[in-house]
Amino acid sequence: xxxxxxxxxxxxxxxxxxxxxxxxxxxxxxxxxxxxxxxxxxxxxxxxxxxxxxxxxxxxxxxxxxxxxxxxxxxxxxxxxxxxxxxxxxxxxxxxxxxxxxxxxxxxxxxxxxxxxxxxxxxxxxxxxxxxxxxxxxxxxxxxxxxxxxxxxxxxxxxxxxxxxxxxxxxxxxxxxxxxxxxxxxxxxxxxxxxxxxxxxxxxxxxxxxxxxxxxxxxxxxxxxxxxxxxxxxxxxxxxxxxxxxxxxxxxxxxxxxxxxxxxxxxxxxxxxxxxxxxxxxxxxxxxxxxxxxxxxxxxxxxxxxxxxxxxxxxxxxxxxxxxxxxxxxxxxxxxxxxxxxxxxxxxxxxxxxxxxxxxxxxxxxxxxxxxxxxxxxxxxxxxxxxxxxxxxxxxxxxxxxxxxxxxxxxxxxxxxxxxxxxxxxxxxxxxxxxxxxxxxxxxxxxxxxxxxxxxxxxxxxxxxxxxxxxxxxxxxxxxxxxxxxxxxxxxxxxxxxxxxxxxxxxxxxxxxxxxxxxxxxxxxxxxxxxxxxxxxxxxxxxxxxxxxxxxxxxxxxxxxxxxxxxxxxxxxxxxxxxxxxxxxxxxxxxxxxxxxxxxxxxxxxxxxxxxxxxxxxxxxxxxxxxxxxxxxxxxxxxxxxxxxxxxxxxxxxxxxxxxxxxxxxxxxxxxxxxxxxxxxxxxxxxxxxxxxxxxxxxxxxxxxxxxxxxxxxxxxxxxxxxxxxxxxxxxxxxxxxxxxxxxxxxxxxxxxxxxxxxxxxxxxxxxxxxxxxxxxxxxxxxxxxxxxxxxxxxxxxxxxxxxxxxxxxxxxxxxxxxxxxxxxxxxxxxxxxxxxxxxxxxxxxxxxxxxxxxxxxxxxxxxxxxx
Amino acid sequence: xxxxxxxxxxxxxxxxxxxxxxxxxxxxxxxxxxxxxxxxxxxxxxxxxxxxxxxxxxxxxxxxxxxxxxxxxxxxxxxxxxxxxxxxxxxxxxxxxxxxxxxxxxxxxxxx
Numbered sequence: 001x002x003x004x005x006x007x008x009x010x011x012x013x014x015x016x017x018x019x020x021x022x023x024x025x026x027x028x029x030x031x032x033x034x035x036x037x038x039x040x041x042x043x044x045x046x047x048x049x050x051x052x053x054x055x056x057x058x059x060x061x062x063x064x065x066x067x068x069x070x071x072x073x074x075x076x077x078x079x080x081x082x083x084x085x086x087x088x089x090x091x092x093x094x095x096x097x098x099x100x101x102x103x104x105x106x107x108x109x110x111x112x113x114x115x116x117x118x119x120x121x122x123x124x125x126x127x128x129x130x131x132x133x134x135x136x137x138x139x140x141x142x143x144x145x146x147x148x149x150x151x152x153x154x155x156x157x158x159x160x161x162x163x164x165x166x167x168x169x170x171x172x173x174x175x176x177x178x179x180x181x182x183x184x185x186x187x188x189x190x191x192x193x194x195x196x197x198x199x200x201x202x203x204x205x206x207x208x209x210x211x212x213x214x215x216x217x218x219x220x221x222x223x224x225x226x227x228x229x230x231x232x233x234x235x236x237x238x239x240x241x242x243x244x245x246x247x248x249x250x251x252x253x254x255x256x257x258x259x260x261x262x263x264x265x266x267x268x269x270x271x272x273x274x275x276x277x278x279x280x281x282x283x284x285x286x287x288x289x290x291x292x293x294x295x296x297x298x299x300x301x302x303x304x305x306x307x308x309x310x311x312x313x314x315x316x317x318x319x320x321x322x323x324x325x326x327x328x329x330x331x332x333x334x335x336x337x338x339x340x341x342x343x344x345x346x347x348x349x350x351x352x353x354x355x356x357x358x359x360x361x362x363x364x365x366x367x368x369x370x371x372x373x374x375x376x377x378x379x380x381x382x383x384x385x386x387x388x389x390x391x392x393x394x395x396x397x398x399x400x401x402x403x404x405x406x407x408x409x410x411x412x413x414x415x416x417x418x419x420x421x422x423x424x425x426x427x428x429x430x431x432x433x434x435x436x437x438x439x440x441x442x443x444x445x446x447x448x449x450x451x452x453x454x455x456x457x458x459x460x461x462x463x464x465x466x467x468x469x470x471x472x473x474x475x476x477x478x479x480x481x482x483x484x485x486x487x488x489x490x491x492x493x494x495x496x497x498x499x500x501x502x503x504x505x506x507x508x509x510x511x512x513x514x515x516x517x518x519x520x521x522x523x524x525x526x527x528x529x530x531x532x533x534x535x536x537x538x539x540x541x542x543x544x545x546x547x548x549x550x551x552x553x554x555x556x557x558x559x560x561x562x563x564x565x566x567x568x569x570x571x572x573x574x575x576x577x578x579x580x581x582x583x584x585x586x587x588x589x590x591x592x593x594x595x596x597x598x599x600x601x602x603x604x605x606x607x608x609x610x611x612x613x614x615x616x617x618x619x620x621x622x623x624x625x626x627x628x629x630x631x632x633x634x635x636x637x638x639x640x641x642x643x644x645x646x647x648x649x650x651x652x653x654x655x656x657x658x659x660x661x662x663x664x665x666x667x668x669x670x671x672x673x674x675x676x677x678x679x680x681x682x683x684x685x686x687x688x689x690x691x692x693x694x695x696x697x698x699x700x701x702x703x704x705x706x707x708x709x710x711x712x713x714x715x716x717x718x719x720x721x722x723x724x725x726x727x728x729x730x731x732x733x734x735x736x737x738x739x740x741x742x743x744x745x746x747x748x749x750x751x752x753x754x755x756x757x758x759x760x761x762x763x764x765x766x767x768x769x770x771x772x773x774x775x776x777x778x779x780x781x782x783x784x785x786x787x788x789x790x791x792x793x794x795x796x797x798x799x800x801x802x803x804x805x806x807x808x809x810x811x812x813x814x815x816x817x818x819x820x821x822x823x824x825x826x827x828x829x830x831x832x833x834x835x836x837x838x839x840x841x842x843x844x845x846x847x848x849x850x851x852x853x854x855x856x857x858x859x860x861x862x863x864x865x866x867x868x
Numbered sequence: 869x870x871x872x873x874x875x876x877x878x879x880x881x882x883x884x885x886x887x888x889x890x891x892x893x894x895x896x897x898x899x900x901x902x903x904x905x906x907x908x909x910x911x912x913x914x915x916x917x918x919x920x921x922x923x924x925x926x927x928x929x930x931x932x933x934x935x936x937x938x939x940x941x942x943x944x945x946x947x948x949x950x951x952x953x954x955x956x957x958x959x960x961x962x963x964x965x966x967x968x969x970x971x972x973x974x975x976x977x978x979x980x
Contacts, residue, residue, distance in 0.1 A: 010913075014913075018916060018920075020932075020942045020943050021894075021895055021916070021932065021942065021943055021944065021945040022895070022912055022913065022916060023940075023942055024935050024939040024940065024942030024943060024944060025894070025895040025896035025899075025912050025939070025944075026896075026912060027938070027939045027940050027942065028896050028935075028938050028939040029896055029912075031938045031939070032938075048911060048912060051911040051913070051914075052911040052912045052913030052914070053913060054911075054913060054914070055911055055912070055913025055914035055915070055916060055917040056913040056916070056917070057913075058913075058917045059913065059916050059917040059920050062917065062920055062921070062924075063920065
């Protein structure tokens with residue numbers, strides 16, 4: 001007897017067609033040699049068998065013909081898809097929907113949250129913040145910045161920057177350009193070198209040095225047509241000539257400051273140098289490569305302790321914190337994007353389940369075909385190959401359409417996003433489909449399609465007598481069960497998505513009901529910055545008055561006033577005060593607003609007590625302030641605010657200001673934040689050369705041109721920039737926009753999932769009903785009632801759907817905490833929303849079940865029995 | 869066989885063995901013929917893989933016939949050279965003859 005092990009090995013590895021002759025030959029050779037010596041024959045058999053394996057495998061591969069007649073398979077696949085256009089379209093669209101949405105969302109998430117920033121030190125740049133229990137924001141004073149730079153040991157470079165803008169004059173119409181002032185260490189921290197010329201040198205920041213400017217690539221291209229000769233040229237910025245010394249790389253962006261075009265050396269003004277409590281500087285630092293983030297934070301804690309113990313009043317409550325630059329930039333959008341990413345992945349799951357369900361629905365028919373082909377001599381390999389080719393054909397169409405859909409999704413996403421988000425988020429201004437995102441989502445859907453189409457056929461082809469089981473066109477029990485599971489999954493996913501959309505939607509609704517404290521109708525705002533020649537307390541107020549006069553005289557303008565900070569533009573300036581006559585005044589760090597006398601009337605902010613401002617409140621008259629209701633209630637719970645005098649540290653000479661009025665609360669910040677205390681100063685008593693014009697117009701959308709003309713008529717060097725209606729600003733605020741976007745996208749995703757789920761339930765029932773026609777006929781013949789049959793069919797579809805509804809409700813409760821940051825005025829477990837969602841989906845399910853059930857009932861007994 | 873398609877070396881050896889063995893050309897005998905006449909070791913797997921290739925090219929035909937006890941009753945696969953196979957072998961020989969015609973290989977002369 002030949003040795004069993006190598007014989008079995010060869011048998012197993014050789015193809016069906018060849019194993020008999022190969023093993024036969026080996027046995028024959030063994031028999032010949034065994035007559036001489038059995039040991040020699042065994043050795044020969046082993047070596048011959050093992051050495052034959054590569055040849056046998058090659059032979060099997062050749063016989064399987066992995067590539068022969070591949071074009072035939074493709075032709076057959078395409079013909080099949082043409083013959084079943086409904087199935088093909090459903091599968092292709094479903095796949096494209098899931099893959100496309102996921103591609104779109106993953107592309108955005110990849111760009112904004114994951115792609116490394118275009119800096120040499122991208123992974124080591126941190127934002128360092130000086131946090132304080134009373135003070136919002138994390139900016140530094142100049143003294144704190146210098147102190148931090150010298151005390152710390154963990155960062156190779158520390159840099160400060162301060163925002164701003166400059167008016168470019170002398171080259172066409174005056175244009176306001178976003179600018180940033182940076183310390184000479186700034187580009188070292190990021191690890192970025194200019195593309196041309198030089199960056200900001202230490203000598204540029206010395207007071208009295210010749211003014212220089214570094215241009216962004218965009219500004220260089222737009223203003224100088226990318227002419228290298230621009231270096232060395234002089235441009236007038238807010239009336240001061242600056243020499244262009246460098247151009248930044250094209251890829252360089254600095255989202256924390258909305259893409260500045262002008263980079264200027266930071267030269268702190270005398271007040272900035274002298275007042276250690278004047279926080280104006282944002283600080284970034286590059287961690288040394290050999291220092292971990294934890295060690296760096298510990299180092300900052302040491303500095304913090306030194307500050308706290310210094311006995312300087314403004315330091316006692318400070319804490320220094322380092323956050324990665326990327327995290328700091330995207331913190332406000334991360335929760336929304338992650339929710340969308342989660343939702344897109346759920347849609348991908350749902351669409352994969354749906355494609356699997358569709359393909360499985362055909363599997364019974366295909367299994368029979370596979371059985372026939374196997375019986376006619378096709379190898380399992382060829383049967384499977386045909387199915388793989390079919391799945392790939394569907395997949396190719398689905399992938400192509402999915403890519404189109406994905407790129408459309410990305411474009412739409414970019415178009416939906418207001419500039420204030422696009423400019424401050426990494427790469428958000430140049431969103432494209434990420435190849436990695438596309439590959440990921442396409443691979444997942446394709447895998448689902450392949451598994452669903454090949455697995456049932458593989459089993460059918462392996463059956464010993466495929467025709468015996470293949471003749472009945474009923475779906476196998478396993479397939480039906482699997483499709484039931486898929487339907488359960490789809491319905492559950494639809495519940496989660498829809499419930500999420502409803503929760504966020506209700507939050508948006510509640511937010512729209514939050515009062516802004518003023519009447520937004522017709523309000524338009526824009527920014528004006530007076531050039532340097534106005535930069536004098538005596539000349540600013542009259543210039544502002546001239547602008548206001550001119551604007552008020554414009555047709556269609558119902559009123560115009562000025563305020564130092566843009567409305568709804570965030571906190572802006574803040575500062576603590578002390579109440580004269582009280583031993584202590586607790587710190588709430590109220591917002592500071594300078595407004596012209598008609599401001600409250602224009603905004604329709606009520607004056608609750610005392611008076612508003614008058615034209616007679618000038619630099620020559622008594623210093624007065626108004627406070628908002630929140631501040632009055634906090635400091636004067638007895639209602640005696642009027643007449644109290646307050647002193648601010650930041651005013652030279654620390655004069656006393658008398659409270660003459662209490663006005664209604666006006667929102668400056670996001671609608672979802674608590675109301676802040678505010679102190680209003682008459683503009684004339686605290687004039688600012690940069691101010692926001694607030695205008696109530698009859699036709700706010702079309703007021704821009706006439707407003708610009710009015711301002712330019714006062715002084716052609718005055719640009720009016722950033723013109724928006726307040727309604728636009730409110731709609732684009734973080735609070736509204738992020739929720740609105742998530743709500744809309746979730747609603748679309750949920751609709752997709754709902755559609756897929758409904759089609760899934762309908763599909764499984766149609767299939768089951770058709771397959772059971774004979775059974776139904778028999779049952780009817782044996783006396784079953786039509787109602788009984790309807791219930792039978794209904795139950796088949798409703799059971800997996802009901803389980804799906806319950807599962808979905810449970811999942812919703814489980815994943816709702818992920819939405820927490822997006823909810824406003826809605827609890828995580830919002831029973832009415834959830835009940836409504838479950839009810840809606842139950843309705844869809846009933847509809848999807850009812851049609852096949854109705855069809856089943858109408859089957860005449862004779863037809864049913866004639867089926868076979 | 870199309871123009872420009874030539875038999876591989878092992879294909880030639882296998883086809884020649886089939887031609888020589890005439891009625892006795894089945895797998896194990898072909899392998900032995902190659903080993904004894906060409907002095908080349910060949911495995912049964914490699915021989916069958918090559919035979920399948922020449923059959924698929926139409927250079928040989930195969931027939932399975934029942935085997936005896938010496939091979940556990942397993943079938944023998946017999947091969948027969950086709951006219952196309954004969955023509956291919958002739959072509960191969962003629963090609964070699966043309967290339968050799970008038971050629972004398974001299975020992976390498978190396979410059980020192």
